[in-house]
Amino acid sequence: MLKLIGVETFYGKIKALHGVSLEVLEGQLVCILGANGAGKSTILKTVSGIAEAEYGSIEFDGQRIERMDADDIVRLGMSHVPENRHVFPELTVRENLQMGGFLITNGTTFSSRLEEVYSRFPVLKERDRQLAGTLSGGEQQMLAIGRALMLKPKLLLLDEPSLGLSPILVSEIFETIKDLHRSGVTILLVEQNVNQALQIADYGYVLTSGKILLSGTYEELKKEDRVKEMYLGEGKYVRRSRLWGT
Amino acid sequence: MNELFPGLAQEIVSGVALGCIYALIALGFTLIFKATEVVNFAQGELMMVGAYVNFFFITIFLDSLGFGNWPSFILALIASIGFSVLFGVFLDFAINKPLKDEPVFSMIMATISVAIILRAVVALIAGPITLVPPSPFGNSVIRLGSVAISTLDLFIILSAVILVSIFYIIFNKTRWGLAMQATAEDPMAAGLMGIPVKKVYRNVWIFATIVATIGGVLLAPRTLLDTNMGFLGLKAFPAAVLGGFGSIPGAIVGGVILGVVETISMGTLSFHFHWIKEINDVIVWIVLILVLMIRPVGILGKEEVERV
Ligand SMILES: Nc1ncnc2c1ncn2[C@@H]1O[C@H](COP(=O)(O)OP(=O)(O)O)[C@@H](O)[C@H]1O
Numbered sequence: 379m380l381k382l383i384g385v386e387t388f389y390g391k392i393k394a395l396h397g398v399s400l401e402v403l404e405g406q407l408v409c410i411l412g413a414n415g416a417g418k419s420t421i422l423k424t425v426s427g428i429a430e431a432e433y434g435s436i437e438f439d440g441q442r443i444e445r446m447d448a449d450d451i452v453r454l455g456m457s458h459v460p461e462n463r464h465v466f467p468e469l470t471v472r473e474n475l476q477m478g479g480f481l482i483t484n485g486t487t488f489s490s491r492l493e494e495v496y497s498r499f500p501v502l503k504e505r506d507r508q509l510a511g512t513l514s515g516g517e518q519q520m521l522a523i524g525r526a527l528m529l530k531p532k533l534l535l536l537d538e539p540s541l542g543l544s545p546i547l548v549s550e551i552f553e554t555i556k557d558l559h560r561s562g563v564t565i566l567l568v569e570q571n572v573n574q575a576l577q578i579a580d581y582g583y584v585l586t587s588g589k590i591l592l593s594g595t596y597e598e599l600k601k602e603d604r605v606k607e608m609y610l611g612e613g614k615y616v617r618r619s620r621l622w623g624t
Numbered sequence: 625m626n627e628l629f630p631g632l633a634q635e636i637v638s639g640v641a642l643g644c645i646y647a648l649i650a651l652g653f654t655l656i657f658k659a660t661e662v663v664n665f666a667q668g669e670l671m672m673v674g675a676y677v678n679f680f681f682i683t684i685f686l687d688s689l690g691f692g693n694w695p696s697f698i699l700a701l702i703a704s705i706g707f708s709v710l711f712g713v714f715l716d717f718a719i720n721k722p723l724k725d726e727p728v729f730s731m732i733m734a735t736i737s738v739a740i741i742l743r744a745v746v747a748l749i750a751g752p753i754t755l756v757p758p759s760p761f762g763n764s765v766i767r768l769g770s771v772a773i774s775t776l777d778l779f780i781i782l783s784a785v786i787l788v789s790i791f792y793i794i795f796n797k798t799r800w801g802l803a804m805q806a807t808a809e810d811p812m813a814a815g816l817m818g819i820p821v822k823k824v825y826r827n828v829w830i831f832a833t834i835v836a837t838i839g840g841v842l843l844a845p846r847t848l849l850d851t852n853m854g855f856l857g858l859k860a861f862p863a864a865v866l867g868g869f870g871s872i873p874g875a876i877v878g879g880v881i882l883g884v885v886e887t888i889s890m891g892t893l894s895f896h897f898h899w900i901k902e903i904n905d906v907i908v909w910i911v912l913i914l915v916l917m918i919r920p921v922g923i924l925g926k927e928e929v930e931r932v
């Protein structure tokens with residue numbers, strides 16, 4: 379469904395991605411892990427057309443998209459929920475969802491999508507007429523996801539959806555992600571909660587300094603010392619032989 | 625006292641009419657700033673160009689084709705709006721696209737240059753003389769008791785109210801209007817919704833050009849037509865700041881207040897207090913400074929809230 383080959387992205391003269399290749403198959407939930415500043419968000423931005431790939435190719439649903447504008451990529455059936463939510467603070471909850479459905483021109487389709495989002499996140503319906511900027515962090519995250527679901531995307535890009543949320547809300551968001559995955563949405567997820575993310579993911583990529591370091595299933599990655607060290611909070615792994623050895 | 629009232633009432637109406645023009649220019653200016661973050665110092669010149677183009681169309685319809693006063697006025701207005709659409713597309717291409725992400729300083733230099741170029745081009749084509757645009761109202765007045773109000777002023781006020789109402793509905797109730805607001809708030813997120821951000825920017829420039837043109841069409845019969853008319857557009861800045869910079873209702877309120885203050889100080893006040901005549905040119909700025917001392921964010925401006 380999504381395939382990146384040798385993607386390089388720059389911010390001015392600074393290279394943020396050094397030839398990233400990865401693949402997401404239809405129906406999969408794929409997770410990108412990596413420290414702060416590794417380039418995880420940059421991958422998602424490059425895929426969705428906010429940032430431009432200087433080199434390499436990006437194929438989505440059989441089409442090359444690396445030169446397209448963000449709004450044209452959305453039309454192909456990809457929605458990106460950016461880091462830090464980016465709801466429109468001065469618009470109401472409903473208006474935010476209306477903007478999520480900007481491309482829907484049919485009134486009945488729009489209403490039924492709106493109802494679907496409201497039944498998934500009832501709190502949004504309660505807060506219908508409230509300005510999005512006045513919502514709590516968790517509610518804003520639900521709005522950001524709900525807004526992206528208005529177009530029923532084939533591929534959903536989620537950038538740290540649990541960032542800054544309380545543990546209860548984090549598991550709620552993860553439930554939502556699992557549920558979306560079950561219902562057949564292909565998902566590319568960037569997460570800090572590595573343990574939780576890998577448990578629900580079909581496949582994971584580990585990114586350091588703009589390069590893919592490792593990739594594999596949860597079971598495979600779990601065995602990797604480097605992953606345990608960096609992300610699974612099991613302390614520093616040092617091979618015994620190294621402690622004593624030459 | 626019974627001398628004072630009719631004079632003052634007339635001045636207030638006349639001031640509101642002038643203020644409506646300021647409001648229209650400030651509206652276009654604020655809209656462009658909010659949506660694209662371009663500070664357009666050529667907004668007054670857009671009004672001037674619109675007024676000249678309208679004059680050109682009116683003379684065609686009136687003199688060459690021999691239509692009546694009103695049909696000529698309306699046809700010329702429609703033709704001028706048509707021109708504004710094309711002109712807006714051109715400005716988006718010539719100003720917005722190249723300047724959007726440049727530093728404010730280059731942007732200001734560039735839009736000031738555009739203003740000067742527009743003045744020069746119009747002077748070149750139309751000649752350096754002052755033109756007297758025909759108006760379907762002539763000098764007619766409506767009398768309410770002892771108060772005589774210019775029909776043109778009433779027409780200006782009415783047109784501005786209609787225009788602002790249309791704008792309000794488009795901006796708040798339509799899909800494209802909401803998309804404009806969303807783009808102004810967060811262009812990146814707007815793009816992720818599938819909102820064609822570049823088209824929104826273009827629409828904003830078209831809209832601001834249309835509003836400026838209509839302002840010019842309304843103003844020209846009041847002030848006569850010359851290429852320095854655009855300087856009046858500079859009043860859009862104190863108007864916008866007075867109302868609250870970046871606030872659209874603020875631009876409108878600020879414009880109207882400015883027009884009234886200016887007209888009254890030029891009329892009744894300087895008649896009774898001669899020293900006011902001396903400071904007439906700066907009275908607007910004095911009011912501005914006073915308002916900002918009491919309320920730095922302007923009348924309708926919002927306190928900036930730090931977002932976490
Ligand atoms: N808008 C930007 N301008 C310049 N550099 C940026 C910008 N966004 C990110 N970077 C840099 O690119 C690198 C990757 O950032 P990012 O993709 O946000 O990492 P992550 O999401 O993994 O934390 C970092 O070094 C960051 O400083």
Ligand SMILES: [Mg+2]
Pocket residue numbers: 418419420461
């Ligand atoms: Mg990030």
